Amino acid sequence: MKSIVDGPCEESASPEAAIPEESVIVISDDEAEVSLGLGNSVLIVEDREDSFVQERKTLEVVDEELAITFSRKAHVMPHARYDCSTHPFSRMEQETQIPIEKNASFCDECYCYLCDKPASECSNWTTPDYCHCNAHNKSKHWKGERDTALAGVLTIFNLDLTEIDSELREAGDKLQYFLLQLEQVYNKYLDGAMGMRESVERCGCLCHKAKTAKCKAECAFKHSLVKFHNYTDVHKVVTDFINQVDEGSPRASAVMLLGVAKELVYHKVLENPLSLQDPVAHVKQSTAVLMTRIVSTLQRLLVLKDYPKILYDKFVSFFQSLRLPPHLFTFTSSLNVLRWDNCLLTSVLAGQNLTGYRTNKGKKECLWEALTVVQSRVKKLEEEKSYRQLVRYLNVVKCSENAGLTALKQKLCLYMCKYGDFSLAAQSLLTTKGMQGSIAKYFTPVLYEFHLTMLRVRSCPPGNELQLPEVWVPQTGELLKKGMLVRTALRILYTNSHLFNNSLCWSILVKVWCTCDKPSKEGRLFPLCLHEPDRLVQQTMMHMSCAVLDELQRQANVHLPGPFHTSYSGTAELVLIVQAVVRYLMTANPPLGGLMKLITAFGPNHWALSLLIEGISPMQELLFQFVTSINKELYEEELQTLALFKTRGPSYVSQLMAVFLLHLSDGVRSIGFHLLDIVLRNLTSIPWTGTVANNLTTNVVPFLHTVRVSSAEHQKLVGVIGRLMTG
Template sequence: MRSGGEGPCDDNTSLEAAVAEESVIVISDDEADVSLGLGNSVLLIEDAGENSFVKEKKTVEVLDEELAITFSRKAHVMPHARYDCSMHPFTRVEQETQLPLDQNASFCDECYCYLCDKPASECTKWTSQGHCHCNAHNKSKHWKEQRDAALVGVLTMFKLDLTEIDTELKEGGNKLQRLISELSSAYHKYLEGTLMMRDSVQRCVCSCHRDKTVKCNSCAMNHVPVTFHDYSEVHRLVTGYLNHIEEDGPKAAAVILLGTARELVFHKALPNPFTLKNQIANMKESSVSLMSRIVATLQRLLVLVDYPNTLYDKFISFFQCLPLPSHFYSFITSMKVMRWDNCLLTSVLAGQNLTGIRTNKGKKECLWEALPVVQSRVKRLEDNKSYRQLVRYLNAVQCSDLTSLNTMKQKLCLYMCKYGDFNSAANTLLQTKGMQGSIAKFFNSSLFELHLAMLRTKSCPPGNELKWSEVYEPQNGVSLKKGLLIRIALRVLLCNDHLFHESKCWSALVRIWCTHETLSNEGRLQPLFVIEPDKVLQQTVMTMSCTILDELQRQTNVHLPQPFHKAYGSSAEMILIIQAIIRYLMGTNPPLKGMLELVVAFGVNHWAVSLLIEGISLMTELLFQFVSSINRELYEDEQRIVGLFISRGPNYVAHLVPVFLLHQREGVRIVGFHLIDIVLKNLNR
């Protein structure tokens, strides 16, 4: 085809290239020009046969000055729906399913069934009475609904638009269809029941079974076959799918869970001669257990996954429209899960609402959520490192499971340290919002030491778990007020009996106060040498400490005297801790335990160990218990002491041994000799 004003084509090369083209569509240059007898811009050329055209290829038809036809070929017919076929006329009506209309049953090789989406020749219901797919077309509401149902299958129950259905949803629908089929078979077996001898399930206790010579007719009813309805197979089938639900995509998982819930709703409980011992065999108990698991998983998905709003609403609406029987009534409001953009929730996360309570149109509304929802929100906020919002949420949310909620609140101090609010984190150890008391009442010695390490070094262990770590991550934030941490640490110990009487807690307290406030370059805790004050100051602070400890048992805001604010502030705090340890030793029933660990916790601060021993020297029985505990542990765990000596070096040993060896009391000197024996036995190491 040539255009412009150049005239007919007389170039053999150009003509052969034109002949090689597969097809040509001739388009008019001017849509307003109807001189060709066409009312549109497309000119259809009748096929004259390729051979005849090639034979007379030099004869070129000129339609006008700017358009010429050089080659034409019959168009290839593409696959099409039956109602679009150009070879066989089609008659349209709204709904005809009994018989083919006119020539609707005829089709060409490229005709496809509108419903089955496959060639008409392969459609099994092309002319079937009652179905008659040959009459289907896209202008009929009936046939369009049938097509939608055929395309989406079981997903029709969710009232999804075709534009919302992607590959993941289709896979979920296919899996749900298989589950429904298997579930139907298992439920049918439950309805049929199993014929069993009554005494095979419940042993007969009639006296005639003890004396086999006596025949008894009174218990005959206990030895006849009866029908039992066992729901175990249904329970195992659904559980098997639920165990692997995380392997599916979030959309597919939601579809499977909701479809399974719908099936369970329509299961009916049949009476048994007596209650089966196996809980999963009883329909009501088993189905409630399954529904609880389904609902909890759905709640987590709705929080953790960003479903499109329309899909989210349809999932919620689907569950809320289920006709729940009486044994499922506890799940009626279970799907009222707040979106992340809920006004109340966003105001809490933004810090605009600290209580989680508001009045909306005269009605009081509070931030109450089910436990799986709370756990999922906490996880998502943790993963996003939104620690400030997480603290606000945990302080405001309410939940029926207070024990689990309080367990999550135990990490509040960690979260606060993550964003550098160390003063609030320290105060949380004494008073936690929404709890009776504080998170410290749940502490053991390990958690107590971890929290003190975070607050003293302004750092956190990596990750989101409360686990002791060798390496810490420093956090930016305002340092704790002077003296606040020591007051809080002692207040926690004095007000919690289980911590107060645990020697490991006191060892942890000493260990942290013998740790530098700055981490090493590698993020590790560094030992600290606390300057030894003069003897006068030691005795002065020891005396003051008794009054301070008495006050700390009543309140936290205790005034620390001048020595705690001068250059010897750290030494004064160490002396206060020693006085608190003496009070602990006096209040502990013998035998004492963990005294060697306590001594080792002082590190290179041997003067503090001497001051501790001096403080209990006048109490003969207490001193004896203290020394006996150290000697016993030296015998029982000698190798650990050897390893400690090796790691800390000979200088540490050289200063530790005289603390005991040069004491005026013979019982204390025995510990010094014991330490020398250990050194002599391991000189080669």
Template sequence: MRSGGEGPSEENESFEATVPEESVIVISDDEGDVSLGLGNSVLLIEDAGDGSLVEEKKVLEVLDEEIAITFSKKAHVMPHARYDCSTHPFVRTEQETQIPIEVNASFCAECYCYLCDKPASECSYWTVFSGCHCNAHNKSKYWKEQRDGALAGVLTIFNLDLTEIDSELREGGNLLESFLSELPPVYRQYLEGTVMTRDSIGQCSCACHKAKRRYKCNICALHHAETRVHTYKQVHTLVIDYLSKADKESPKTTAVMLLGAAKELVSHRPLPCPFLFKDPTANFKEASLHLMTRIVTTLQNLLVVANYPPNLHEKFVWFFQSIPLPPHCYSLINCLNVLRWDNCFLTSVLAGQNLSGVRTNKGKKEFLWEPMTVVQARVQRLGNEHSYRQLVRYLNAVRSTNMAGLNFLKQKLCFYMCKYGDFTSAAHSLLQIKGMQGSISSLLTPAQFELYMTMLRTKSCPPGEEPAGQELCTVHEGIPVKKGVLVRIALRILFCNNKLLYEPKCWSALVRIWCTSEHLSKEGKLVPFCIYEPDKILQRMVMEMSCSILDELLRQTNVHLPDPFHKPSSWIAAELILIVQAVVRFMMTSLSPLKGMLELVLSFGCNHWALSLLIEGVCFMQKLLFNFINNLNKELCEEEHNVIDVFRTRGPVYVSQLVSLFLLHINEGLRSVGFHIIDILLRNSSKIPWTPVLGNNLKNSVLSNGSSYLGSAVERQKLVANIESLTAQS
């Protein structure tokens, strides 16, 4: 081949080219309109004669100055459709299935059946009457539909194009076909029934058995008479196993398996049965409804969680709607009308453009109303995608017939709000959520109460999708809860929930949280916080204010807090004093013996001035003080190892201040607590390396520097001996 406008050279040299001996074959697209050659699947170059093989180079013809054919060879015929055969002519018709047309039944060794995709010699329907595959070709609508049906198999019931069928859908079709071959024999057994008597299912309770009559009454005879019954249990068991296998497959495969099973199940018919079985899976209507409900709920979840293409989503829904459901399944008719994620109503809610979940369409109000299975699936997917802001908007707007299930999901709204940093809204959500019956506060457990208060206090949130665990991590920056708001909400929650109100652990947790820094460590851990002790006048003033504040909090949340609760220099101390007064009130009204007093004392951390206020509040009631001291000493004995671990962590300064607080008190019972702590330290001195430092600190704080020990001479002598023992430890 040569391009250009020049002819042969002066020496009349011919243009030559070396061509390999391989055949030249062009395969065209089935749908193309290639007019070269005889058909659409093969293009042949005519034979140049076998003699051309003898010469390595041979010039055949120069067609023009642009193109020259230098070599040709007869092509090797490759496998092809019958209608493209170059050996046997083919006559095309739109639809002829009765007999072969002219010579269409003839074929060469490489001819393939258009429908079966196998050699024509192996086609079982090549010339069969009313079949005649030899007449099939790709230009006929009828034969193309037949071919598509043959290739798609059982998937043709879903009206899928061949381009839409991938490996997952095909696998679902294969598993469905296998199930459809296993089900008929089992269903046939149900139709045939089994001969049995009533007493084989349940014991006869007729009076004839008790009276031992010779002749049985009619009722008893009927009970023992043989009758044919139809039990659906074997069908139910087979279908349940199949559905369980489907749940383990990919989303597309599962959908095909479930929809195909649903179409088959609705074709089953109930048969009369003289009595009902105790096992619901044996009764046709109950078992059938159970199976269809399971299929529908799984499909609802898949339509939300799985990323089906829009066309496939619509075809799945259309297929289910085309199934003629029996009367006992009418409640499932519209169950698959699930809004797609790109639905304008749903997207407006998720984007925050419609916060109420209500819109007006053609003068009528429409609500965002979805089944609980769909709501759960949307919550799961939004949570997995960390779309917490959209998740909160959705839960606030959506409605469902299952109010209990919806309220259960709304319990985590506070957690989701903390995930994206809206701590103020999260705090208020614990007390009131629009559209929710009751409040989250009435459902909280002590562990959840502590976790939520810690999250709101430190602007943090645990990892994962559940509000559980003690490890906290800081979320992205958000607006913190305003001063005075969180303490009011915390106390209001306790007053609204009696389970929390009379649980000592909740009060200990509340004190511990307010004695913790608002900022976590770099590792995401809580940091103890020492609050500067306010002057005595401020302490007394806040304590007097606290009584009326607590009375108001018993009735409402929006209680006005005085100036000390808003000043930067005193607000945190004022809140802690308010909490201390609330703890004293709890101890006064507690009906059961006081428990958890050791945990309460340790929860104050290094804020001994606040612990002193608590003790002073208890001292006015002798019975309450007696119970407090007895329980504290008892718990010191029972939890000695835990006490030592806490002391070792907090160090000698903390322990000396705590012991001094009790030893310097005027009440003999409270001084006994100090002696008890020293005895514990002496017994475990080998585990504590800093006991000498502790002894010296106690000398300075209790026995010297003008401190006047208020105990008797005997007590003082014992105390001196104990302190000397601590100092002498090595």
């Protein structure tokens, strides 16, 4: 007898035995029954017994095509019990009660089909109602039992064994261990615990303090022991497990979270004699909170992680198969998350669908997604720097949580600038698709400055946050039409009363137009000195600006006069802004605030500051408020003013003083003297006071007679200049 033996079948993994070099091994992939009636892990070839008495090395011709030159009795390899060549095996579809015929017998190399260990070590080999000795690979029942034994709790996800790797197997083990813990805590919830009524609802009567039998009887009910079913411990155990899940890998996290969700839907709602004050003490509130967190995490995972389609569909199908109780009905379709290759989604991202609607088999579909899904898609597209697709998506996607979607749409202007469409970005500040009004109505002063600066310098921050960066990154793209940005900036102020009434926003507006329209090579922004037109041109531009501002208060598309389209358009725009600031000061409620920020926002453009003061000078009451507010701020913020002086240097300081000292109003001149006093009080910390003195001597003193300065003021100024000279 000669046997040709292969290893255990694919389904019965077992330790490998040592194979002598001389053994003849045949590996068969055929899963069908062999003609000899055995399984697929052993194949017997009959021969004469006396051929194994000794090794035969002589040539023996069996037929014309086959010759045996050497043979030796083969070693029996480990095999499943149903493939044993020594002990016959009887097959039945499902027999678990008792061993069938001689199925309980086994040789030394027989392995249990279910346990994957030697039959001699199987604890359920002949156990009534669960006889492992009858198990074989042609039975649906036993194959299912084997899959359950190998996959454990993962079988609930309908995963094939080929889809379960070490990562998922570890996740299944963690889930199984958690379910055992959860069962213990949940059983305690079901059993309930005794507690005093007064621990939940304080007794309102005073009779129990009297120590009399009658009083005790009257309020005994309110101080009796009752059974409570408190879900708090269950909530804590589940929360702790979810915290651990968040740190895991995507596939493992999905498995564990879905396993938790399956358990939560079966938790019973038990009534309590009194309502517990802690929301998580109740099943309905607690499971809703936990399910919200589970679903949100799963939605993020499905969008951000690249799950294989088969695994993706199985996870979604599993959640859809859960029979949610009434208090969790809102989560029924929460995992119906569109894959990235969905036709509607891909057409929107590609720009082929600009509405977010399509008709599929007679039904109208809409690109509607939960806020968590939208946030996740935005995050992924940001990471991929797919800003054009991101704009298309946000323009059409619908969401039930409008506040959250609006917050995401506030970045639309940034995304458009990222791919160089500055004109569309400016338009989006006034009209945002899919929103009532525009995103500008949600602006804060910081966001207002961020967007104006970004459009002005045609640059973006390195990241994707709406924060003023230290370094700006230039973007390629077409220039904005002349006048478009200033119209947009003013229109935002006129349509957003919160910004209009904030003096900081007007300072920001001036500052942006007094900043260079291109960042340096290092990405820094520097002040811009605009051309100073002659006095007649300034007055003409101020007059034309009145009509422009009147129109801007009514509509955004306003025709700008000729000067706004010439090479001096920047100067004309600054004059328009000065006129707008004058109008703001005329309508602002006293006391005026933030005026020093407004004054310093002009930077080196002192002619524009003089034009502003000239614009409010005819209104004596407004001029008085203006002077009073500035002097008050200089007194309260002297250190800040001194720091600004040190940063900008002597030329700026002397020119700023000249603006006030050469004004016709003695009140305005008092501001100039106040600035001089600040310098005098800090002579030791300012090294360039002599330069300031020289500038004042050259540019101020010779012209004092033109503003009819009193002799006292003249003497004071000359004395201060002398002290500045000596340091």
